[in-house]
Amino acid sequence: MSVRPWRDIARRQCRQIMVGNVPVGGDAPVTVQTMTNTPTSDVKATIDQIRRCEEAGADIIRVSCPDVESTAALKQIVRAARVPIVADIHFHYQRALEAADAGAACLRINPGNIGSADRVREVVNAAKANGCAIRIGVNAGSLERDLLEKYGEPCPEALVESALDHIRILEDHDFREYKVAVKASDVFLAVAAYQQLAEAVDCPLHLGITEAGGLIGGTVKSAIGLGSLLWFGIGDTIRVSLSAEPEEEVRVGFEILKALGIRNRGVRIVSCPSCARQGFDVIRTVETLEARLQHIRTPLSLSVLGCVVNGPGEARETDIGLTGGGAGKHMVYLSGVTDHHVNDADMIDHIVRLVEAKAAEIEAANAAADGVAARSQR
Structure with a gap:
């Protein structure tokens, strides 16, 4: 059946990056991600959960690396996974170095939050040496203090300014293999921030309504927020954030893409x-x-x-x-x-x-x- 004109979605043009062997952005399909919730140091439990997410169709899976035990387990997890693994890093630049060496396909890290310029340079050099992409993850719940003082509260302009600040740090180090997210639990805030960011940058965008809620409520919020952006051609990879098993996030993600005719599976x-x-x-x-x-x-x-x-x-x-x-x-x-x-x-x-x-x-x-x-x- 031919696509009717009123169903056409003109996708935002952006450059493409690689997350492992999965292309993100450009003319690549919109990918579906999720995140494990097992202790990463428990290799068997984490791999078992990754396997369920893979069976549900996940293209990319993120795992949290809060400590050295987690990054030590990451090498075995990466070898066992059939899809690229993103290492979720907060503040500790050493964890980023360890995750890159362990084979992570991407580092989720905000370069402005990991300390000195020397530390940022080390992380960027490790990403380059290991072929890692980087995801900048701005969140309304953890905006920098100076931006909150400047704007008075989380707002689209604050989220976008934070993203641009982190982008500038990476580009100052001649690193362009990055994607960006500007997430919020408030649907209106998230959508407005992504709309503004889409006009300001040419990199792939990772969509999400963060802390969306349980399976039913979170699905509704995510469908409204992500669906609105995807309908207008914004978004290259998505994660539905639910207080539910990660494989459910994958299924909901595909249902959103399926409803818009963007990508069909099953x-x-x-x-x-x-x-x-x-x-x-x-x-x-x-x-x-x-x-x-x-x-x-x-x-x-x-x-x-x-x-x-x-x-x-x-x-x-x-x-x-x-x-x-x-x-x-x-x-x-x-x-x-x-x-x-x-x-x-x-x-x-x-x-x-x-x-x-x-x-x-x-x-x-x-x-x-x-x-x-x-x-x-x-």
Whole structure:
């Protein structure tokens, strides 16, 4: 289906950097990040959590390095991870040096907060020597005292000025492999700060609504804030900050990108809120299907509608459709066309098999197309 003009998103143009083997910015896909919450010194627990995040689709994963035990464990963690690892550093420049030597793909550090010019130079030289990128992470909750005195309170101008100050330090050391975040828990503050920063710099921007809250509240805040910015083309990599397991952050991040048509991964489910007309328990069915289809990475669409009011119309727009009928028999649509009926008892297993088969079909077609393209270039 062709993209309608009112769905077009004109992405902000910026230069590209590399975080390990993952490009960020430029014409690269918007990446999804998360952060572990296990003690980094507990190598097994941290790697296990990283593996769950990878399975959920994380492109980049950040780990906190508050002490020497954490950076000592980092080398083993980096070797085990399948995606680039960002080392989260606050204040202690020595931890940054250790993380760079341990193989971190990126250092999350504010150069203005790590001490003398000599220390900054050491960190920049370590990043250059080890091929590390740097993420400048400005946060409304930890703005510099002089900026708070100047502006009276956290505001977009204060966040942007802080970011520009940190950028200047890196560029004075001839370092340009950086991305920047200006996060706030207040949605309006964060969005305004990112809008201003987007006009002032040409580097990639890392989006986030920090301390967004729990799974439901934080998802809503993040969807509003990140969705607003992404809709206007701002943002090259995102992290949804939730008081929830990090793999949930990844799933929510992809759902935000999916809703905007920016990036698709897995099954997009169109479902109704249900009412007395429903021919089956829509809510429980969708919950079960979401859980059982998490392993599907191929982008495809599934509609699950309880009755024939909107069911046929929605089914015409999805790869697979299910519409509730009477007497425990429901209509299944394939590629928008009515195909067959399914009974209550077999419904969920049947839909899962159809989705898995469709995903395999799409993957095979893509592989064949890639093969043709490769042969034509020889």
